[in-house]
Amino acid sequence: MTEFVKVARVEDIAPGERKFHEFDYETVIILNVNGEFYCIADLCSHDDGPLADGPLNGHSIECPRHGACFDVRTGAVLALPATAAIPTYDVKVEDGFVYIENLDE
Template sequence: MAEYRKVATVSDIPDGGMKTYRLDHDQIVICHSGGRFYAIVDECSHDAAPISTGHLRDHEIVCPRHGARFDITSGTVTAPPAVAPIDTFEVKVEGEDIFVRLD
């Protein structure tokens, strides 16, 4: 059964921003874009750069090392040199609290 864990509050992350959190063995990034929250693993699939040090542009995150881009809603690659998607996590918001699903 899936477990949701509270990782942040809405006021922690302004729209257009992102913040990293430790979730068991994963370092994740919570992104706030267009009034919604998304969670992705903080590791580029190209060469393992911490993607949280890149830039968030709408629903796209840009890796700072070689410029690969990923759709934060699905983890899919939107620009090379990465070819593999990054992991995403389901997010739910209840009141002020942001939860991430663990499988």
């Protein structure tokens, strides 16, 4: 069974905004896209660079280094130069809080 960790109140991540969470071995980005929350690795599969400052356009996040784009819902590649998907993680919202899959378990 998947363990979850509380990361924020729903209102702490406004639509179009993001929040970062650091686990022992990985940093993730929690994104609010029109009231829906998604969690992705802060890692471009093209060159292992961070996606942290990449522009978010709908469900697409662009790597600020070389322009690769990924679907935040699935991790799928939407634009080269990346050819491999990025990791995505489970998110749930309960009682006004956002929870993400616990990667330290």
